[in-house]
Amino acid sequence: MIQLTEITRIFHMGDQAVHALNEINLSIKSGEYVSIMGPSGSGKSTLLNIIGLLDKPDSGHYELDGKIVTDLSETEQAQIRREKIGFVFQTFHLVPRLTAAENIELPLILSGLAPKERHTRVNEALLAFELQDRAQHRPSELSGGQRQRVAIARATIMRPTAILADEPTGNLDHQIGAEVMTLLENHHKTGTTLIVVTHDRELGARAHRQIAMRDGKIMIDQANDTI
Amino acid sequence: MTLSDTLHLSFKAIMSYRIRSILIVFAMALGVAAVIVLTALGDGARRYVVNQFSSIGTNLLVVMPGRAETSGSFPGMVLGQTPRDLTLKDAQLIGQLPQVKRYAPLNVGVAELSAANRLRDVTVLGSNANILPIRHMKLAQGSFLTQGSGHSAQIVLGAKLAQEFFPRTNAIGQRIRLGENRFLVSGVLVPQGESMGFNTDEVVIIPIDYAQSLFNTTSLFRILVEAKSHNQIQSTKQAILNSLKQSHDGEEDNTVITQDAVLATFEKILHALTLSVAGIAAISLIVAGILIMNVMLVAVNQRTTEIGLLKAIGANTTDIRRLFFMEALWLSLAGAIIGFLLGQFGSLLIRLIYPQLPAWAPIWASLAGVVVALITGILASLLPASRAAKLDPVTALSKK
Ligand SMILES: Nc1ncnc2c1ncn2[C@@H]1O[C@H](COP(=O)(O)OP(=O)(O)O)[C@@H](O)[C@H]1O
Ligand SMILES: [Mg+2]
Numbered sequence: 337m338i339q340l341t342e343i344t345r346i347f348h349m350g351d352q353a354v355h356a357l358n359e360i361n362l363s364i365k366s367g368e369y370v371s372i373m374g375p376s377g378s379g380k381s382t383l384l385n386i387i388g389l390l391d392k393p394d395s396g397h398y399e400l401d402g403k404i405v406t407d408l409s410e411t412e413q414a415q416i417r418r419e420k421i422g423f424v425f426q427t428f429h430l431v432p433r434l435t436a437a438e439n440i441e442l443p444l445i446l447s448g449l450a451p452k453e454r455h456t457r458v459n460e461a462l463l464a465f466e467l468q469d470r471a472q473h474r475p476s477e478l479s480g481g482q483r484q485r486v487a488i489a490r491a492t493i494m495r496p497t498a499i500l501a502d503e504p505t506g507n508l509d510h511q512i513g514a515e516v517m518t519l520l521e522n523h524h525k526t527g528t529t530l531i532v533v534t535h536d537r538e539l540g541a542r543a544h545r546q547i548a549m550r551d552g553k554i555m556i557d558q559a560n561d562t563i
Numbered sequence: 564m565t566l567s568d569t570l571h572l573s574f575k576a577i578m579s580y581r582i583r584s585i586l587i588v589f590a591m592a593l594g595v596a597a598v599i600v601l602t603a604l605g606d607g608a609r610r611y612v613v614n615q616f617s618s619i620g621t622n623l624l625v626v627m628p629g630r631a632e633t634s635g636s637f638p639g640m641v642l643g644q645t646p647r648d649l650t651l652k653d654a655q656l657i658g659q660l661p662q663v664k665r666y667a668p669l670n671v672g673v674a675e676l677s678a679a680n681r682l683r684d685v686t687v688l689g690s691n692a693n694i695l696p697i698r699h700m701k702l703a704q705g706s707f708l709t710q711g712s713g714h715s716a717q718i719v720l721g722a723k724l725a726q727e728f729f730p731r732t733n734a735i736g737q738r739i740r741l742g743e744n745r746f747l748v749s750g751v752l753v754p755q756g757e758s759m760g761f762n763t764d765e766v767v768i769i770p771i772d773y774a775q776s777l778f779n780t781t782s783l784f785r786i787l788v789e790a791k792s793h794n795q796i797q798s799t800k801q802a803i804l805n806s807l808k809q810s811h812d813g814e815e816d817n818t819v820i821t822q823d824a825v826l827a828t829f830e831k832i833l834h835a836l837t838l839s840v841a842g843i844a845a846i847s848l849i850v851a852g853i854l855i856m857n858v859m860l861v862a863v864n865q866r867t868t869e870i871g872l873l874k875a876i877g878a879n880t881t882d883i884r885r886l887f888f889m890e891a892l893w894l895s896l897a898g899a900i901i902g903f904l905l906g907q908f909g910s911l912l913i914r915l916i917y918p919q920l921p922a923w924a925p926i927w928a929s930l931a932g933v934v935v936a937l938i939t940g941i942l943a944s945l946l947p948a949s950r951a952a953k954l955d956p957v958t959a960l961s962k963k
Binding site for chain 2: 425
């Protein structure tokens with residue numbers, strides 16, 4: 337359960353203040369599938385970063401699973417990111433010198449899981465995302481779709497309660513993008529909350545709930561009746 | 564994140580930036596090796612000098628004419644005063660002191676040594692039989708100038724001279740001419756080589772009164788004295804000075820130096836030299852530390868998005884700081900170990916090339932080299948590591 341109340345985020349560019357988020361109120365229940373759309377600069381990424389505890393609002397409350405997380409210490413926020421949230425980025429953000437398997441393993445390492453357990457979990461993930469024969473390849477040896485599959489495997493390996501994807505198909509061609517969306521949706525079907533920022537109307541329409549933003553405000557927030 | 568995972572991940576990072584890592588490790592290793600090799604050289608030199616100086620005698624005191632002035636003038640050059648010469652009588656007085664085990668008067672000069680068809684200038688020592696034990700010299704064959712046998716014209720040859728003048732025959736019992744006088748070779752010294760810039764293999768020793776008439780003098784160059792024990796060196800020195808003062812009408816116109824004091828001075832000077840050389844070498848470690856800091860700062864900059872990603876997937880500031888800290892630690896640890904081995908190897912090489920020089924790095928120097936390397940590495944990593952930890956994840960992730 338994600339509960340945002342009057343969330344405002346202001347960036348200062350010189351003496352100009354940009355309201356990236358302007359008193360946002362938003363509530364997302366556990367297990368929802370939400371797409372966020374809107375023109376570039378409308379505050380989509382900023383919203384996702386605040387939900388993912390990567391960024392702090394300048395004012396407002398953020399309640400996650402019944403707990404106010406806005407004022408938690410950096411270490412506590414890191415722990416929530418580690419255990420409850422999985423990020424997927426447009427540019428994949430894989431560590432270039434690590435293999436696919438090692439990239440997937442990273443969150444498990446950060447959580448201090450024993451190597452043996454890690455190994456089983458990584459192998460399961462490699463299997464689930466059809467990456468077995470790419471396990472020992474470095475990101476530079478993988479296609480865009482494969483890289484994003486590694487990134488999704490990494491985002492889901494900790495079994496988070498929410499997956500936040502910021503234009504996950506932005507760097508992929510249409511068909512591969514649709515496949516990646518399907519992978520995310522499959523994971524959503526196991527009960528995970530899925531929030532996807534996208535430019536692609538067609539992909540956005542696949543979500544059960546669609547949010548449209550403009551100038552730091554939510555303009556439209558509607559359930560998708562067609563599903 | 565567990566410690567072993569932190570170690571493992573940072574080690575992996577080092578291995579994947581290989582050239583960078585090799586350069587840093589090399590710089591660090593050179594610094595550590597320099598500290599070790601240079602202190603090995605310095606301490607080797609110290610030990611060499613001490614050994615050499617100890618080898619010339621035990622509990623040795625040297626009496627010389629003239630007073631060593633602290634005002635900076637030359638011994639005995641005090642205004643309107645000519646120093647009184649040391650004489651054989653002085654030597655005998657000294658010999659009667661209870662603290663003195665033995666004494667040897669000494670005259671030194673150069674004379675022409677000739678036999679058969681050979682001829683050369685040699686250094687002549689005039690003394691008595693005590694010169695041998697006092698100066699730690701030994702006879703290879705024959706006998707030394709028998710004590711008190713001032714009238715038998717005996718001569719003892721250095722090993723090399725004996726070989727030169729009598730290559731085929733036994734030198735003992737042969738006649739040889741020194742200046743205008745004829746001598747009978749009574750003994751040959753054991754070859755000793757050079758010690759303290761003086762080669763006993765190329766000297767001859769004759770009785771002191773022959774030497775004095777050869778050089779036409781009644782004064783002595785030095786009196787060598789051996790104290791009965793190490794504890795008595797100071798009291799012996801005092802007794803000698805008192806005794807000479809009395810016989811010289813109350814004038815303190817002699818100087819006694821003790822082997823002990825000279826040795827201590829040598830040790831002090833050479834130890835200070837070793838320390839300063841080690842200090843200079845340690846500067847190269849600081850330079851290596853600055854290099855590590857610089858390279859780590861560049862690494863943080865290059866890996867900004869990676870740091871942002873690590874934060875996004877749940878790494879906290881401590882994790883990030885430790886990762887970069889460990890990277891620097893690995894680098895300086897490798898540098899320290901390799902440098903230590905290089906340094907020991909370098910010292911070994913020096914010992915092989917100059918066997919006389921006991922070039923062993925003292926343990927404190929090896930330890931200091933390694934520890935300073937580690938500390939510099941750690942200090943150098945603090946700034947880059949904390950800069951990495953403080954990076955804002957959103958900005959870090961959006962960096963191109
Ligand atoms: N770090 C930042 N510094 C200054 N302005 C920023 C920063 N991040 C975002 N902004 C501004 O905030 C607004 C919203 O940005 P963003 O959330 O990235 O939009 P979107 O993801 O919808 O394209 C934009 O005007 C952008 O220029
Ligand atoms: Mg964006």
